[in-house]
Amino acid sequence: MAGTVAGMAAYLKARIDGGTLEPGNKLPPTRFLMHQFDLSDNAVYRAIALLKAEGYVYSHQGKGVFVADRRKLISGAERIQGITQVGETIHHKRSVRVQAPEWVAAHLGEGECVNRVRTVNRGELVLQASQSWVHLDVAEVVPEIDEPRPCNPTWQAVYAERSGNSVEVASKTVDARITTAEDREELNLDDDFAVLVMRSIYVTGNKVIGVGEGVYAPGHPLSIS
Structure with a gap:
């Protein structure tokens, strides 16, 4: 059964909040995430956009998407x-x-x-x-x-x-x-x-x-x- 954008975002947020993914860790490539969550490339991009909007990750042009240091966020x-x-x-x-x-x-x-x-x-x-x-x-x-x-x-x-x-x-x-x-x-x-x-x-x-x-x-x- 195909996954959902919200499901992918929630899974990665839980791993970040739980410390399994630490600040500076690089997220897997898009193709890997597509296979892991059974999503299209567009759906993966949307899930990552949600994580960016909440300050969980950030992009480094040409290098990929990385876990942000949430201690620096301002609520x-x-x-x-x-x-x-x-x-x-x-x-x-x-x-x-x-x-x-x-x-x-x-x-x-x-x-x-x-x-x-x-x-x-x-x-x-x-x-x-x-x-x-x-x-x-x-x-x-x-x-x-x-x-x-x-x-x-x-x-x-x-x-x-x-x-x-x-x-x-x-x-x-x-x-x-x-x-x-x-x-x-x-x-x-x-x-x-x-x-x-x-x-x-x-x-x-x-x-x-x-x-x-x-x-x-x-x-x-x-x-x-």
């Missing part, structure tokens, strides 16, 4: 509670409908989505510039995401309450890069710096409904321990 509650500290404020700058950028479309799907942009400030100092790209299905339930203002407490929480579908967040990657022109504009930087970047994937069930990126200004560290 949804910690992420939401940790947005601001005392003396910091959130400024919602814009909320517009755009075509999903290529890297976002790889998770959210191609087409139009809602792009929300905000900064976290301490006085005039910009500490963090964040963007989220939200699926239009969410806008049907939470129409206020089309406006550049906060949702109380977050669009994820409002969507979950109104739709009855839970929303989970997995920290997709935590990395560093040299500032782009957009980074410098949003963070009010006059020169290039190395900045910390966190990208997160928001899911409800097996569906990705949002992608987020936070860029942290120099001197404003993000704890991932």
Whole structure:
């Protein structure tokens, strides 16, 4: 009997949670997984995409798929509670409908989505510039995401309450890069710096409904321990 995408994902998650598959271990090749779980190649890719969305694995281009170190993940509650500290404020700058950028479309799907942009400030100092790209299905339930203002407490929480579908967040990657022109504009930087970047994937069930990126200004560290 053929396996299922959810069954493959659940099996590998259990092995990772149980320590049988450890951080840095490489997953078997696609053909092996197809045979092991009696799935098509497309179904295997979908199962791996679910594991990536929940932060269990990550891809290394040209080398394969590897088990992530889940000690570095930031849970949804910690992420939401940790947005601001005392003396910091959130400024919602814009909320517009755009075509999903290529890297976002790889998770959210191609087409139009809602792009929300905000900064976290301490006085005039910009500490963090964040963007989220939200699926239009969410806008049907939470129409206020089309406006550049906060949702109380977050669009994820409002969507979950109104739709009855839970929303989970997995920290997709935590990395560093040299500032782009957009980074410098949003963070009010006059020169290039190395900045910390966190990208997160928001899911409800097996569906990705949002992608987020936070860029942290120099001197404003993000704890991932």
